[in-house]
Amino acid sequence: xxxxxxxxxxxxxxxxxxxxxxxxxxxxxxxxxxxxxxxxxxxxxxxxxxxxxxxxxxxxxxxxxxxxxxxxxxxxxxxxxxxxxxxxxxxxxxxxxxxxxxxxxxxxxxxxxxxxxxxxxxxxxxxxxxxxxxxxxxxxxxxxxxxxxxxxxxxxxxxxxxxxxxxxxxxxxxxxxxxxxxxxxxxxxxxxxxxxxxxxxxxxxxxxxxxxxxxxxxxxxxxxxxxxxxxxxxxxxxxxxxxxxxxxxxxxxxxxxxxxxxxxxxxxxxxxxxxxxxxxxxxxxxxxxxxxxxxxxxxxxxxxxxxxxxxxxxxxxxxxxxxxxxxxxxxxxxxxxxxxxxxxxxxxxxxxxxxxxxxxxxxxxxxxxxxxxxxxxxxxxxxxxxx
Ligand code: GLV
Numbered sequence: 129x130x131x132x133x134x135x136x137x138x139x140x141x142x143x144x145x146x147x148x149x150x151x152x153x154x155x156x157x158x159x160x161x162x163x164x165x166x167x168x169x170x171x172x173x174x175x176x177x178x179x180x181x182x183x184x185x186x187x188x189x190x191x192x193x194x195x196x197x198x199x200x201x202x203x204x205x206x207x208x209x210x211x212x213x214x215x216x217x218x219x220x221x222x223x224x225x226x227x228x229x230x231x232x233x234x235x236x237x238x239x240x241x242x243x244x245x246x247x248x249x250x251x252x253x254x255x256x257x258x259x260x261x262x263x264x265x266x267x268x269x270x271x272x273x274x275x276x277x278x279x280x281x282x283x284x285x286x287x288x289x290x291x292x293x294x295x296x297x298x299x300x301x302x303x304x305x306x307x308x309x310x311x312x313x314x315x316x317x318x319x320x321x322x323x324x325x326x327x328x329x330x331x332x333x334x335x336x337x338x339x340x341x342x343x344x345x346x347x348x349x350x351x352x353x354x355x356x357x358x359x360x361x362x363x364x365x366x367x368x369x370x371x372x373x374x375x376x377x378x379x380x381x382x383x384x385x386x387x388x389x390x391x392x393x394x395x396x397x398x399x400x401x402x403x404x405x406x407x408x409x410x411x412x413x414x415x416x417x418x419x420x421x422x423x424x425x426x427x428x429x430x431x432x433x434x435x436x437x438x439x440x441x442x443x444x445x446x447x448x449x450x451x452x453x454x455x456x457x458x459x460x461x462x463x464x465x466x467x468x469x470x471x472x473x474x475x476x477x478x479x480x481x482x483x484x485x486x487x488x489x490x491x492x493x494x495x496x497x498x499x500x501x502x503x504x505x506x507x508x509x510x511x512x513x514x515x
Pocket of ligand 1: 208237287404
């Protein structure tokens with residue numbers, strides 16, 4: 129058993145143990161990947177303020193996210209094709225999250241369906257909705273989520289058309305993978321991955337296949353998005369969806385103060401400041417850079433969370449100090465899943481929790497609910513002057 133000390137250790141194992149097309153799907157941004165890179169490098173520009181001789185006993189990272197008790201304010205983000213990183217990946221990740229006491233979000237573009245996750249877990253989970261042209265499909269999936277006891281709907285706003293990820297095109301990404309000489313050789317030596325995949329029946333987009341009018345290629349994320357995602361999505365449609373759902377709503381993919389204000393106007397329980405992990409608009413600002421202005425504009429009216437760029441507990445801490453009430457992690461747990469299945473997701477959560485807890489103590493705090501701007505040092509020009 130390798131010694132895992134950080135998310136990067138899991139990332140190395142993920143790369144080793146998972147077919148290239150799926151590892152690359154996770155570890156890429158759109159076009160030049162500038163935004164993808166800056167999501168993490170901008171975190172490095174922020175420093176933590178070391179404080180000493182402060183009582184650091186009885187620490188807690190427990191808090192709430194939209195009223196739900198969490199062991200730490202870190203939710204698992206919706207990630208497409210998770211069940212291709214490891215067989216039954218969404219079920220494994222949801223189980224790890226449940227045991228750890230953090231929320232799991234199932235993507236519309238998942239391999240395991242809403243029903244698969246429901247049958248194999250107990251805790252309520254969140255469901256992420258991509259708005260499709262096919263209204264019947266949308267109505268139906270909302271009902272399926274309700275039937276499964278989903279307790280918050282995450283509406284993703286920044287992927288009505290797909291940003292181009294060069295590697296996916298070059299690798300011929302599909303679920304299940306198409307059998308070519310290259311893919312057979314590549315999969316052939318990921319023995320554990322292959323054995324587990326052979327034992328599961330879950331190898332297609334099970335939220336969609338059998339539930340929606342067929343696309344030209346049901347195995348292809350890019351064909352599906354191009355043909356089925358609703359390009360006319362606007363605030364009035366979001367308001368209607370919110371009404372249809374009738375429960376808690378999280379609006380994900382907000383990167384601009386004006387949009388944050390609109391999100392609050394429409395009504396939501398939280399917004400997620402996100403550029404989709406740098407996978408959509410290449411050239412957009414990193415999430416952490418935009419966060420303070422959005423917190424300032426709407427932080428007293430809704431919970432502001434952040435995703436895109438979190439790879440450590442120190443990153444979580446920095447985001448909270450800049451005003452986020454919580455964060456979502458994507459790649460950090462997918463690396464764990466690809467490395468070691470459910471145990472790897474648990475490991476990713478443990479790593480982040482330990483880093484968060486110890487760094488909090490070294491900053492002189494013992495309660496995560498007391499984080500503030502005083503704990504970090506941010507360069508004067510961090511947010512930048514953009515005209
Ligand atoms: C889907 O959410 C993707 O980013 O590929």
